[in-house]
Amino acid sequence: MSPVAVESAVAQAISSIPDPEVPVVSIADLGILRSVDVDEHAHTVAVTITPTYSGCPAMEAIASRIVFEADRQGYAADVRTQLSPAWTTDWMSEQGREALLRFGIAPPGAVAAGESRGPVPVAISRHVVTCPHCGSSDTTEISHFGSTACKALRRCNACLEPFDEFKAI
């Protein structure tokens, strides 16, 4: 869960900014938004965000949207990008996971992929991912990398529909 408090209107507005790549999920639900510190006297807000991936091109869009939303509430925003601790899909909220599923993207499972130092895997698929369309667990990975860095491409062997999987990292 995101540790962000959302008492004030400006914090609420910033928390509910949709992710530019996956607009059904807010930046708070994705765990990208790390902190919002509102200074009611100075009318400023200090915001910390963290990228899902080092080269995530959505960061600049997110930062400028934060400045825009804060400005609409009458606050000047100072947006900082923080790399450490590194973002993990474990920071994604339950609400965010459900929204992804409804949108047709399989939410991330527990962190596992690539963590082991064991021998080279012989098959592409190593974990069970449930099809967001029909619920079957009989799915195959088509590609390690999907439409964005944070997703992989899969296909359901039951309903034959392709779908994106949010990779657990």
Place this chain on the structure above:
Amino acid sequence: MTEPVTDTGGVVQSATKPCAAYLLGLADDAMVYAQRLAEWMTNAPQIEEDMALGNIALDLLGQARALYPYIGSIDGTGRGEDDFAMQRVERDWRNVHLVEQERGDFADEMTRLLWFSAYQVELHTALAGSADEVVAGVAGKALKEVRYHLDHASLWVVRLGDGTDESHRRMEAALERVSPYLDEVFDDDEASVVAAGLGVGVLPSSLRERVVEHVARVVEQATLPVPEPSTWRSRGGRAGIHSKPMGYLLAELQHIARSYPGATW
């Protein structure tokens, strides 16, 4: 590429000026290889691979973007990411020759990616414990990504090596073509000795054994022979001496920025 993306406020920064040269080597490796990998978009054997290599390139670009402004702050020049990427001439680049070579056959690229990502996994594992918290942060972030790159390259090498006669033949040739560029990656140049001495960096030679171990496992599973040691080896990248393809790469990379000085986007 206009704003520095790394916030260094309130973080322990042990990297001093002598570390800048070391970090520049790491950043330039990532930047130049990102440029090479991006060339595969529309050129890979299948569209999923266009996306995969594009995504890997983006991860590497992210590593470079996180390091450049930090290097600019510790070397005292105040240069930002665009200054480093777009305004330096060839002699000022510190990447190894491996990453600047033309992309060649797809088998060559998978071989290079296998070696480079195996190296980066060990590198970032070590740097995640750096005395400098900015370096440790960049490495900790990158580590999750490069493990995935290594997985990807390993799968392809096994698939192609243990595939058809044609794919096996081309993988075997690729292993031989890439091998003269590997020694340079593990050379302990002056900058890395300084950075390792300060606890900021790590000696490249100390990473070699584990990298070779991983690659050997993949090559064995791919039913490929280990190439004979080559009679020549690349050198000079960390001192700014580059091979012929580097100039062409920079011309393409820097063309827009140099044609329209001061342009923003």
